[in-house]
Amino acid sequence: MSTHKLRNFVQAMTRLADEAPDEAAWLERGEALLRPLVAEDDWLPESCAEAGPGYRQYLLHCDPLERFSVVSFVWGVGARTPVHNHRVPGLVGMLRGEEVSVAMHPTPEGPLREGATDRLRPGEVVRVGSAADDLHWVANARADAPSISIHVYGGNIGAVERQTFDPATGAPKRFVSGYSNAAVPNLWDRSGG
Template identity: 25%
Template sequence: MRDWHINSVGSLEPGQDADDFDLPDGDYRLYRFLTELEDLQTEVTNETAFLKQLCPMVRRLLTRSFWLQGAFKEPNPDTGWSVEMLYDEPDFPLTVQMVAWQPGTVSPIHNHAAWGLVAFVDGLEKNIFWQEQVDGHLAKVGEHIFEAGDIVTFLPESIHHIEATGKDTVISFNIYGKTDYQKRFKFDPKTHQKTLF
């Protein structure tokens, strides 16, 4: 269990070990977390540095506001996934959501065109990382199976797809920054076509 950071070319870098995390005393509620998140985003403009500082705040939140870990919807049997939006405000570029993936579900290859943080609460999620080549082809650059207690961060240009591996529903807490919808793509690995979504 640790923090992980995916850089702009799809490489996975290990961050802080969960064993080295010092849990502060006292309550830590969602509204306080959101306030501190907004402050941090203003203070730390480098996205990589910002995401590294966000991880311990999320670890604290999911421990001190434990209810969040159960605030998900069962996956839709038709699509294999579900999203429970916990925070989304018009004209404010942050969303907080719980995502659930039914075992065996595979996502399309995509970027997010926003910074992102995913904290795993249950199940095993295999992430496959891709990098776009100069000729437009996609190259697989790595993979990793995340487990409960792992936190992974993404940069806007990070490309991945996921597989809900293992036998349990994959539950994760997700935060995304402002999405640039002109740059958010799904990628077809066979035709090398990009589709805005």
């Protein structure tokens, strides 16, 4: 496994972060950088692709100033998130398998209502916003195998205080996701490429 593709992506995202673009420009330009990374499935370290029950969130890189983070989400069979927000802009690129994302919208009465459903396939990228009401839930769309997506967020997503929501009442609950791995991949070792 060679880390050069991920290393090149991290370097490009660092240059983008140095420019401090607004959210719309960060999403547009970040999407253009992420598409080639998820177009080829030959770079993700196996230690960051291990499935388990539910889903796992493996940190691949966090900018030292926490301006962005790169994470692999490994979706076990049947895995689904609660309804949640992000509080930072983000990009999701599908690497292996498929996932489904369902937008959720607050209502004056309290319960959340379902909105658009997106099905993400390998090589495709979607955007998520930073607004507090930008809610969705995500699930592995495959019933027979894990799926893996690569997420890039405009902050250290594992440390961002966010919320999950009860779909029946709309009631929020605080959460900080953290990460599943104890160590991040060494992107700077060039012995393997």
